[in-house]
Amino acid sequence: MTTEELWKKYEEHMFRISAYNLVLSMVYFDNDTIAPTKGDEYRNERMAYMDGEQFSLQTDPEFIALMEELSKREDLDDTRRRIISWQLKDLDAIRNIPKELFVEYSQLSMESQQAWEKAKNANDYKLFEPYLLKIIEMSKRMLTYRHSDLKGYDILLSDFEPGMTIEKYDEFFSLIKRELVPLIRQISLKEKIDTSFTRRHYPKDLQKKLMYRILEYMHFDLEAGLLSETEHPFTNSISKYDNRITTHYYENNLMSSIYSVVHEAGHATYNYQVSDELAKTYVFDNMSSGMHESQSRLMENYLARRDSFWDNLFRDMKELFPEQLEGISQEDFVRAANATECSLIRTEADELTYPLHILIRYEIEKGIFDGSVDVNDLENVWNDKYEEYLGIRPQKASEGILQDVHWSGGSFGYFPTYALGSGYAAQFIKAMSRDLDIDECLSNDEFIKIKDWLREHIHKYGGLYSPSEQIRIATGEDFNPQYYIDYLKDKYTKLYDL
Amino acid sequence: MTTEELWKKYEEHMFRISAYNLVLSMVYFDNDTIAPTKGDEYRNERMAYMDGEQFSLQTDPEFIALMEELSKREDLDDTRRRIISWQLKDLDAIRNIPKELFVEYSQLSMESQQAWEKAKNANDYKLFEPYLLKIIEMSKRMLTYRHSDLKGYDILLSDFEPGMTIEKYDEFFSLIKRELVPLIRQISLKEKIDTSFTRRHYPKDLQKKLMYRILEYMHFDLEAGLLSETEHPFTNSISKYDNRITTHYYENNLMSSIYSVVHEAGHATYNYQVSDELAKTYVFDNMSSGMHESQSRLMENYLARRDSFWDNLFRDMKELFPEQLEGISQEDFVRAANATECSLIRTEADELTYPLHILIRYEIEKGIFDGSVDVNDLENVWNDKYEEYLGIRPQKASEGILQDVHWSGGSFGYFPTYALGSGYAAQFIKAMSRDLDIDECLSNDEFIKIKDWLREHIHKYGGLYSPSEQIRIATGEDFNPQYYIDYLKDKYTKLYDL
Numbered sequence: 001m002t003t004e005e006l007w008k009k010y011e012e013h014m015f016r017i018s019a020y021n022l023v024l025s026m027v028y029f030d031n032d033t034i035a036p037t038k039g040d041e042y043r044n045e046r047m048a049y050m051d052g053e054q055f056s057l058q059t060d061p062e063f064i065a066l067m068e069e070l071s072k073r074e075d076l077d078d079t080r081r082r083i084i085s086w087q088l089k090d091l092d093a094i095r096n097i098p099k100e101l102f103v104e105y106s107q108l109s110m111e112s113q114q115a116w117e118k119a120k121n122a123n124d125y126k127l128f129e130p131y132l133l134k135i136i137e138m139s140k141r142m143l144t145y146r147h148s149d150l151k152g153y154d155i156l157l158s159d160f161e162p163g164m165t166i167e168k169y170d171e172f173f174s175l176i177k178r179e180l181v182p183l184i185r186q187i188s189l190k191e192k193i194d195t196s197f198t199r200r201h202y203p204k205d206l207q208k209k210l211m212y213r214i215l216e217y218m219h220f221d222l223e224a225g226l227l228s229e230t231e232h233p234f235t236n237s238i239s240k241y242d243n244r245i246t247t248h249y250y251e252n253n254l255m256s257s258i259y260s261v262v263h264e265a266g267h268a269t270y271n272y273q274v275s276d277e278l279a280k281t282y283v284f285d286n287m288s289s290g291m292h293e294s295q296s297r298l299m300e301n302y303l304a305r306r307d308s309f310w311d312n313l314f315r316d317m318k319e320l321f322p323e324q325l326e327g328i329s330q331e332d333f334v335r336a337a338n339a340t341e342c343s344l345i346r347t348e349a350d351e352l353t354y355p356l357h358i359l360i361r362y363e364i365e366k367g368i369f370d371g372s373v374d375v376n377d378l379e380n381v382w383n384d385k386y387e388e389y390l391g392i393r394p395q396k397a398s399e400g401i402l403q404d405v406h407w408s409g410g411s412f413g414y415f416p417t418y419a420l421g422s423g424y425a426a427q428f429i430k431a432m433s434r435d436l437d438i439d440e441c442l443s444n445d446e447f448i449k450i451k452d453w454l455r456e457h458i459h460k461y462g463g464l465y466s467p468s469e470q471i472r473i474a475t476g477e478d479f480n481p482q483y484y485i486d487y488l489k490d491k492y493t494k495l496y497d498l
Numbered sequence: 499m500t501t502e503e504l505w506k507k508y509e510e511h512m513f514r515i516s517a518y519n520l521v522l523s524m525v526y527f528d529n530d531t532i533a534p535t536k537g538d539e540y541r542n543e544r545m546a547y548m549d550g551e552q553f554s555l556q557t558d559p560e561f562i563a564l565m566e567e568l569s570k571r572e573d574l575d576d577t578r579r580r581i582i583s584w585q586l587k588d589l590d591a592i593r594n595i596p597k598e599l600f601v602e603y604s605q606l607s608m609e610s611q612q613a614w615e616k617a618k619n620a621n622d623y624k625l626f627e628p629y630l631l632k633i634i635e636m637s638k639r640m641l642t643y644r645h646s647d648l649k650g651y652d653i654l655l656s657d658f659e660p661g662m663t664i665e666k667y668d669e670f671f672s673l674i675k676r677e678l679v680p681l682i683r684q685i686s687l688k689e690k691i692d693t694s695f696t697r698r699h700y701p702k703d704l705q706k707k708l709m710y711r712i713l714e715y716m717h718f719d720l721e722a723g724l725l726s727e728t729e730h731p732f733t734n735s736i737s738k739y740d741n742r743i744t745t746h747y748y749e750n751n752l753m754s755s756i757y758s759v760v761h762e763a764g765h766a767t768y769n770y771q772v773s774d775e776l777a778k779t780y781v782f783d784n785m786s787s788g789m790h791e792s793q794s795r796l797m798e799n800y801l802a803r804r805d806s807f808w809d810n811l812f813r814d815m816k817e818l819f820p821e822q823l824e825g826i827s828q829e830d831f832v833r834a835a836n837a838t839e840c841s842l843i844r845t846e847a848d849e850l851t852y853p854l855h856i857l858i859r860y861e862i863e864k865g866i867f868d869g870s871v872d873v874n875d876l877e878n879v880w881n882d883k884y885e886e887y888l889g890i891r892p893q894k895a896s897e898g899i900l901q902d903v904h905w906s907g908g909s910f911g912y913f914p915t916y917a918l919g920s921g922y923a924a925q926f927i928k929a930m931s932r933d934l935d936i937d938e939c940l941s942n943d944e945f946i947k948i949k950d951w952l953r954e955h956i957h958k959y960g961g962l963y964s965p966s967e968q969i970r971i972a973t974g975e976d977f978n979p980q981y982y983i984d985y986l987k988d989k990y991t992k993l994y995d996l
Contacts, residue, residue, distance in 0.1 A: 042520075
């Protein structure tokens with residue numbers, strides 16, 4: 001068969017996989033947004049079965065042989081070669097796992113997520129603990145099937161962020177600890193920025209209106225996406241033209257929905273701007289987690305916390321909340337949006353303390369996999385670390401170990417990419433500011449220029465390049481976390497008059 | 499193999515089918531409620547593929563042979579025999595159709611529904627006409643693959659309502675024409691009931707609150723179901739514990755959402771109350787359309803338009819809409835809820851004129867399939883019939899031929915079951931009133947007693963029995979449309995002082 005014919009066969013099989021991807025994504029989205037709880041058991045069993053069907057398609061030996069053959073063909077063009085090579089790399093995570101075990105794990109992780117939600121609502125870690133222990137045990141068992149050059153937690157880290165290892169993360173986080181912990185201490189001695197007005201009553205319906213106004217400003221295409229509600233905000237890109245974001249509205253918190261919506265819109269924009277040529281290929285949605293997070297953080301922190309971002313929006317916000325924001329200027333609002341204070345909830349944390357929340361999770365995960373953390377004592381371990389790094393101790397499990405959904409689904413190795421993404425974003429913003437006057441774009445209601453820059457330098461490639469290649473393409477340099485540190489130090493030194 | 503072993507094999511295959519049913523139902527639900535339009539093309543292609551996968555499982559020759567073998571076993575118990583026999587009957591609709599044609603039809607019907615929605619919004623039948631013509635042509639082509647004793651439109655009628663034919667429907671509708679058209683004429687000469695207050699401004703959010711209050715009164719289990727929004731209200735029972743209903747809120751219409759929600763809750767309750775033993779079998783959701791409609795109509799018309807239904811709800815409604823309902827008594831409200839007037843929109847039509855809307859659709863469908871209606875002139879045919887039977891002529895396609903979604907999906911033969919369902923319901927209510935004081939139940943906030951009666955006499959059986967058997971089980975008699983006619987004549991004679 002010619003290479004072109006082989007590629008056709010590959011695409012036919014990929015179409016089948018994409019059909020299963022589509023229905024499974026939508027069902028998981030439904031599950032996370034609206035599905036009634038009493039239907040869980042019936043649904044879990046059948047979804048696990050469908051996950052198994054999908055698994056069979058993905059790991060079909062003939063299909064893998066076809067890809068391996070393609071990857072040997074010299075006349076395969078570079079784009080196609082990369083596509084195949086990423087897919088083969090990712091396949092390593094599942095290809096040697098027995099299907100039964102895969103289906104068992106899939107069903108366990110659904111049950112475990114449902115147990116997590118119940119435990120969180122009941123504020124009782126004990127309801128979730130047996131599931132977490134099973135998930136940890138299963139995750140370790142899954143690792144025994146991997147044919148990687150790496151070992152243990154390194155394998156998981158590299159699944160979420162190709163090229164990253166414990167060694168490299170240790171270096172990254174020690175820089176963060178060294179540079180940021182003293183800065184946070186210094187700030188804690190200064191006078192606090194007034195954020196009390198952000199805690200007034202902001203009715204959900206009006207918050208929703210504000211969200212659609214912000215999305216409009218960001219040129220978010222609502223014919224190719226939507227905004228929904230969940231316990232834990234997330235983005236699900238079902239296809240280039242179907243990008244779904246969710247948020248959670250707290251009526252006593254103005255900032256939460258704003259920054260979660262901008263954050264998720266950042267993720268959604270990445271997939272929306274993948275080039276048409278790549279949109280139906282494997283690299284539409286295989287970007288590393290750190291790269292994806294860089295795009296959400298860029299919008300959330302590096303754009304939406306600037307004064308100029310609000311030049312076109314603050315007036316609308318005041319119209320929606322005339323009483324709540326009485327006497328509050330745009331400057332007051334932006335200062336509040338940048339205020340820093342040690343707090344318990346990661347998703348509500350400010351830009352400066354955020355990486356410490358990640359550091360805590362990274363250290364615990366590392367300990368789970370090297371055996372240095374007692375898995376039967378995780379709630380205490382969690383609370384102790386919060387006391388150590390942030391000086392505060394969770395009093396409720398829902399504000400402590402139960403706050404995040406990730407572990408319930410077995411996503412170990414994912415958290416560290418959140419801090420890394422913020423680091424990547426600092427470097428991207430630096431590069432962008434060489435080509436664009438960012439404040440002018442924001443102020444002139446030309447967010448589209450920023451989106452265009454991101455599309456041309458990053459988004460259009462999807463996951464065609466490794467994180468380090470992509471960073472070099474967009475910025476002309478290797479990843480350098482110093483940009484991130486410098487940005488935070490500069491910003492907070494000024495904000496708190498240090 | 500023993501019969502028990504064969505049954506096990508059958509159940510294993512049915513589990514696989516149920517997994518595809520689950521994901522496809524959920525994806526269609528998503529499609530109808532929230533999916534962004536620009537994702538249509540990508541989604542349609544893949545959903546059609548998945549429909550094909552489902553088709554292959556359902557029509558798998560080995561599986562069909564297994565069922566046929568089971569149906570011959572003498573030691574198969576009666577319940578299982580019935581389950582198999584219904585499934586084999588329904589299979590006739592698809593088993594001889596080439597898979598390619600099935601997938602083509604599936605994709606066409608998705609595209610056609612999307613075209614219908616656009617045409618309706620644009621108020622332009624021409625945008626939808628080419629799709630409708632294709633759907634008609636394909637529906638006729640599909641009929642050529644049927645191995646039925648029946649012919650043409652009779653086959654479709656019997657698909658939706660086993661036992662019904664053109665001959666029987668002609669008889670049913672001529673009774674309706676003969677008895678109701680003169681009654682409607684008589685009423686048109688009388689003074690109108692004041693319904694103007696129902697057209698005041700009723701904000702959507704408050705309407706929503708009212709809906710949840712009504713659902714609470716009806717003991718609708720929101721942990722096993724949900725209420726969502728669509729252009730065209732419907733019910734989707736994904737499993738016994740996942741019954742989804744939708745409505746459409748019109749801010750200038752108080753009645754529309756109330757009666758559509760009660761209607762859909764009637765459908766949902768049917769599936770919710772199927773016995774546990776049958777809930778995971780084929781007869782969980784194979785009830786005839788007429789039987790299903792009888793349960794929605796029973797709640798909508800025979801319960802929720804009674805004065806006693808509002809004894810516990812009217813106060814709450816007045817609290818939600820104090821200005822809109824100022825000076826309106828419960829009696830005024832109930833009179834308005836029962837007022838009759840010839841109108842253009844079927845779903846908004848009152849109980850008395852409703853069957854004429856169905857008659858019109860029935861006559862057009864019959865004409866499409868026997869060739870007596872010119873399919874290239876359907877809009878005029880539609881408008882002429884409205885003028886003939888209801889004395890009013892649609893001025894806009896959205897109020898005329900574009901008002902209903904059904905034809906866009908190829909559901910010919912479905913409409914007549916709507917009128918039949920109302921007929922069945924009259925007979926069920928008569929039987930129920932022999933066992934229960936219905937007004938007392940409603941007035942005493944004991945809706946649950948009514949639900950219990952329905953469960954014990956109808957719901958728990960699912961679709962185990964044919965409509966005529968089920969009617970005999972629940973009422974002790976054969977179906978007799980005279981109950982329906984008597985009910986309408988009695989009610990409207992009193993209401994309008996004839």
